[in-house]
Amino acid sequence: MLGKILQSLKWYVFSLEIPFRDAMHAYDPTSLRLFVAVCEERNIALAAQREAIVPSAVSKRIAQMEAQAGTPLLARGRRGVALTPAGETLWRYAREALQLLERMQAELTAYAEGVQGQVRVFASMSALAQFLPADVGRFAREYAQVRVSMEEREIWEVVRGVEEGRADIGVCWDAVDLGRLQRFAYREDRLAVVLPTGHALAGRKRLRFADTLDHEHVDILGRSIMKTTQQRQAAIAGKPLRTRLQVATVDAACRIVAAQLALAIVPREEARLFEQPLGLAVVPLADDWARRRFVLAVRDAKALTPAARLLLDSLRAGAGQPAG
Template structure:
């Protein structure tokens, strides 16, 4: 309980907000943290201009505390699962593209086959997925392999293909294929601020000596399609997700020819040896769905 309170204070940067989040009085949190500092013999928190922040020792404790709490949460889920006749649970974090494509269907097929297993999956940006897997608060992550995956073990999953979505009246609408650099003279729609996609588009524009500028930014693929349909710009989107909506809205979807436009998705984990039996079953199933022969060991990045 004390570790959970310490993590809450670090994340909120404020004891009062942490107390509200954990449904406890602020004075109780202060006493718990004081006791931890006394036992450790070091200062763990300091007051700064923008609130409370951890010291160097506090950062070390924060990393370890998240791992411990994650392990305890998984253990509790496993034990409660056995009590209710469900043998195991797996927490999966995935990027919006993965969740918009085949992952939900693949997981549904898995659950139909293994009814004694629980699977929860949530949408997150790639940096959040990587951080959660590294900290042990998620069992698996599924994302584009362009992310910073060093130190994690990865296995191939599926792939998709990026294309340029434009209104039928757009100057590029008659093109059969495009290079990304050819889109940079036209107004763009940004999708998912802070995502790997946005970072990569800026990077490749910079490599061409250009700047990628979006006129409007939205948080979902569906919203991007509607903005394009209104004639407010073009969008770089996965073809597999957007084809049905492009047809229904009368939009043109033009393949990108850049090598990086074929996105390879991976399943990432801290280590194959730390996976529960349920998580290993899910990994094997996802690879079978993707037509990938599952190797005996995952490959470190």
Template structure:
């Protein structure tokens, strides 16, 4: 049996994860027929059936599960090898890849990475902003050494360490009915039209669940793809927006908006540093320790607000 090439392995992994050849093809930017042909060639070379095809998608066979596991491990090692060789070619002694959610990048993470980079000048850190599910998948697959994100997602397959916390707040126009409040519950904001920030699907899903638990339903006035656009909508008095308090504080004076912390217990978010259960490279371990130290040294402690649900 011939060895499988990395491209075929990557396509096979995509099909196993998506459980659908068309979806895998879209994810990997290739036509479905080419993916199907690759899988068939792999089955011919292996001499076993790897997938069971059906009208609603595919099911991974026992043999396919074995290949899936080894394919992930092989590509992880290959990616690490290429990254480390590339680092030597560039004249540096190490390379650490970090995937982080939008909220993490918008707040303290860049400063923490910068502090590390100044101390370890021969280590290159690649910081990439990703959707929260991509952060988790990237670490699991070995495309990232370290992930930083909100702990609202399933992280059971990874080792996690507490990072910084933040609190969600509602941003309103100064003439809004809530503008004079010092704190407010999320349920009270649901009575007003909101901005739907599609780039933050986890936050939106959490809000919809909280609204449903209160017997209410979210009402969205307008949908935007960035937080900056959401602020402009609020400034135009079209709706209110739920965003991290620390992010919003920077624009409070610029646009003259009012940022009101939410006093719900779930509005205080815990961010985590996620790594694979297997050993980290020395540069990645040093960065992990540096990020943990920044948490201990941080003088900003977000305590529960008066009236918050305990």
């Protein structure tokens, strides 16, 4: 994270077309802070009073910056100062650079003191049943002083919880409307058909969803987006989605399948937990929509607490590793 901040500072300086080494001398944090104060007060004397420094020192700093820029930054008048176009540009970059430095200092302080705090995570059922616990476990072993609370929620509630600030990070399928939330790629899974081993479809290597519509399905409550998606795909295929039973968990759905009462469509990794114990066949769905992409959703990554930002970065870094 610190490296990213320093790279951002370099970019701000380069965008002003100033040699980096010279610019770091003329545009040091103190000079930038004084310049921002002048821009906000529109008066050098008032800015000097605010920053507890003599006006002549402020004027000298600004003169050095103007010399480095090769153009006036302020238009001085009897009642105060006005910004030139170059001054407006520097003011914008100066504020952003100072904000980055403040963030850097806050994060370094947190590391020095030992990052502590609590991070609240809302996650969909599938994320909690598959990869999220292992990923959070790895994080918890590295940052023992950070407490991570995870709550299972329906997808729409994951989004609303992050929007309302009840959760720091949301983990869910990207099929839901995430609104204005920032999202980061996390992991993927694939849906599969769970069948009794003697079922007519059990010998296939892959199945199309349309192939399952002549058979009765188990409906798993709490997975509304998945159900809506299947109903839409059934309508496209011109066949009804025949639901025989409703259950609350994948475990219960697999036991219904083992009893040869219906088939079930669940995430492949979840189904494999019951494949051998219950003697089931797990056949991946070949449809494009059956490949699900999960995201990490936050309101503003820059505004996260150090503990929440650490967890977000850890989950993003671990997304390329095998789950478990």
